[in-house]
Amino acid sequence: MATEYAPHTRDQWDPSGRPPSKHLLPPALRAPVEGRTWREFGYLMLSLPISVLLFVFAITMTSLGMGLLITFCGVPVLAAGLAGCRGFGAMERARARGLLKLDVADPPPLRIKAGGGPMAWIGAVLKSGTSWRHLLYAVLHMPWAVFAFTVALTLWSYGWAALTYPLWQWVFPAFTDADGIQLYGDATRHVYLDQPVELAATSAFGLVLVLVTPWLMRGLVMVDKVMVTGLLGPSRLATRVSELESDRGVVVDTAAADLRRIERDLHDGAQARLVALAMDLGLAKEKLTQDPEAAARMVDEAHGEVKIALQELRDLARGIHPAVLTDRGLDAALSAVASRCTVPVQVEVDLPARPAPAIEGIAYFTVSELLQNVSKHAQATRATVEVWQTADRLMLQVGDDGRGGADTTAGSGLAGLAERLDAVDGILVVDSPVGGPTTVTAELPWRG
Missing domain, CATH: 3.30.565.10 (Histidine kinase-like ATPase, C-terminal domain)
Structure with a gap:
């Protein structure tokens, strides 16, 4: 539906009838504890093991299928690998919907000829551009997932560890020979973070990391969103074809409704009036010799009916397409x-x-x-x-x-x-x- 609403026309109340909550903190300060940030962090953490598994599966099946192409066995192996990638793609779309709130439509299903059997399914998988885009996702997403996992985990853990350092600094003197985190050390000198000023500076540095990391993670997640949407969703061509099919249905229904309206207007309006006019003129013709005055009145009434019928026809023509x-x-x-x-x-x-x-x-x-x-x-x-x-x-x-x-x-x-x-x-x-x-x-x- 190509309908939009201005921002202030949206419903300003939640389903329970309460007004929306107003945040006391600006977005920059509340971002580290928002549910969205933790969902995105969880998405990036899960991406590494899933992408490694998908990468290994895709490379193994593709290499095996390509290597066996000298025999017929390579064709079904390659098709099975592509089908497996499509299955992983369905899981990735579900994960993006659940954690990133990214609504990605499923790609169109395979077009398998009726009664074609296994060979028809293999041919449909191999000819589907969607299958090869899923394979491309499996190959490209793994190195990106490694990078995003490393950056997110490093910044997130270092940020919270530094922010809370004054709370757990006592661990070092209690269980080790150090007074705190060692910044520098050699045979003659050791520098530890153990003074109040150093603890405060470490905590301040951690606070900066904690506040900045959610926004960096959102940038990392944007790349994942682009990859999921572009490679695992329907292609632009498929989406456009679907839109055109839907629009064609709307146009056909609209044209049919217009034709029914025109038929109804003609039947109930001008046609009925012209039938009555013909009957009146027939009666006037019969009375013309017997009662000329009555016949003249009937002709005069028929003249008025003709004007009304002409106006209705003009209105109907204006409704179809106005001449002006x-x-x-x-x-x-x-x-x-x-x-x-x-x-x-x-x-x-x-x-x-x-x-x-x-x-x-x-x-x-x-x-x-x-x-x-x-x-x-x-x-x-x-x-x-x-x-x-x-x-x-x-x-x-x-x-x-x-x-x-x-x-x-x-x-x-x-x-x-x-x-x-x-x-x-x-x-x-x-x-x-x-x-x-x-x-x-x-x-x-x-x-x-």
Whole structure:
């Protein structure tokens, strides 16, 4: 769904009804004890043994499979290795979701021909780009995991050890011949951290490490996130294909709904009126010789029905595609829509040229539907419509001073509008706090 919300329109209360907690400490001071920091530290610690196991498995199976390719045995061995890497990838995605809160979609499943048997499965594994990306992850992640593990563990342990050094410094004189941690020593001189000033300096150094380490770990984890997303998730091409398939379904459903609406309007409106008109004219024809005056009245009534039928047909044609939009563009078309709104509407259109006809039509119907919402639901006293171009995007913004509370919950008109915009790579942004005002911004590709 291509719908976004402004920050202050999000729910400001947790499910229990309590307001969100306010932290007394700034992020830099509370980072070392936050749950996120400990989860990331745990992720980096687990990465080393898992990556070593995955690396050994991947290299062993790949080398064995490549070496056996001179016989047919190498093909299933290589396929089994790739399938094992995919299994490890599923585990890594689950670990990233649990510890890093990184929601990575599963890659598309293997496309195995029905009834193909084991050979079809082997062929699907070997031809899948996802399988080879999982193998690449297994090879690349191990050296990175070693580096990240070493850096995180060293900084984390040294930081907390130095910070708490005054609490456990007594261990040295109690159980060893040293007075503290030895900084320097030779045959004639030894330097220990045992004086109050030295203890304080060590603790201060540890505090700096403790405060800095969480942010360094977040930088290390960002690399892991990129690797998991880029190598273990669906490829950009697969994601784009999935989006296009979904958008195609939306377009087909929308077109079918529009055709049903047009059929219903024709059947219940103009068609029914024209049938009644034909019957009235038939009666008038029969009465023409017997009662000319009654026939004249019936013809006069039929004339009025013809005008109403013509107006309904004009409205229906405007609903399909308004002629003023084709002839004069968005400025004139939106001004005509605004004139039919129940509240005063100020329209500002600042476009250097006309966009593609399809985008222009979507923009027109988007503003038209939003203004209908203003008329029906907003209880506003005024509204505004602004249209402008930013880079290669067409921006629309409709605002009103009504009661607010608009949302895109399932079944609402805004939800359907968001789906239509999503079908052409558009975005709908709803900012409508309870009490108003409401601002709805739509973003469309220019495609001039």
